[in-house]
Amino acid sequence: MVRMTVIQVGFDRSTNTPVVMLREDGGERELPIWIGAPEANAIAMELKGETPARPMTHDLLKQVLLGLGGELRRVTITGLRETTYLAELLIYRGDQIFEVDSRPSDSIALALRTQAPIFANEELLDRNGTSTEPPPDATPDNDPEALRRFLARLDPQDLGKFQP
Numbered sequence: 001m002v003r004m005t006v007i008q009v010g011f012d013r014s015t016n017t018p019v020v021m022l023r024e025d026g027g028e029r030e031l032p033i034w035i036g037a038p039e040a041n042a043i044a045m046e047l048k049g050e051t052p053a054r055p056m057t058h059d060l061l062k063q064v065l066l067g068l069g070g071e072l073r074r075v076t077i078t079g080l081r082e083t084t085y086l087a088e089l090l091i092y093r094g095d096q097i098f099e100v101d102s103r104p105s106d107s108i109a110l111a112l113r114t115q116a117p118i119f120a121n122e123e124l125l126d127r128n129g130t131s132t133e134p135p136p137d138a139t140p141d142n143d144p145e146a147l148r149r150f151l152a153r154l155d156p157q158d159l160g161k162f163q164p
Contacts, residue, residue: 001076001119004031006108009044020108022077022120029125031077033085039105046112058109065114069093072116075107079121 004022007030012019018040022031035043042058045051055063065072074090087104090097102110111118 002027002029002122002125004077004118004120006043006047006112006118009040009047020105022108022118024120024125031120031124033077033104033108035103035105039103039109042109043105043112046109058106058113061110062113065091065110070098072110072114075102075111075116075118077104077107077118077120077124080124080127085124 003025005025007021007023010019010021011017012034015034017034018037019032019034020040020043022033023029038057042056045056046058052059070091070093072089073092076088076090077085078088079086085104087102087107089100089102089107089110091100092098108118110116
């Protein structure tokens with residue numbers, strides 16, 4: 001597992017979808033994860049240190065978790081199924097350990113609120129690479145997987161900033 005840091009939330013104009021960008025600590029590999037607008041807003045607000053007038057869902061989950069005596073110890077981006085990333089929350093409560101399946105976007109929003117570390121499976125980063133040069137044959141017609149890999153490596157600046 002590789003420890004990750006959220007570097008920003010951007011917007012992919014080609015798909016009209018927000019993207020959260022994670023970068024490995026002490027490295028250059030990045031992991032873009034396409035997410036929903038409400039989760040992008042929750043992550044962006046937390047990154048900016050903004051407090052909403054009313055608690056958001058992730059704030060509520062944090063309070064429930066703490067109120068029940070739990071502690072989020074780690075978020076892990078565990079894998080990729082087709083085009084969907086998978087994540088897991090590792091929650092400790094006394095001598096009990098809970099592994100909870102979660103969407104990466106929700107996991108990241110909660111991790112930021114609880115200062116829990118975020119990790120990614122090494123294989124996901126190996127697939128992602130660091131080059132932003134498109135493969136010459138990366139078109140949907142002749143190699144959709146090559147195009148997907150290229151799009152996954154785009155710099156958030158190429159996508160534009162997400163504005164909640």
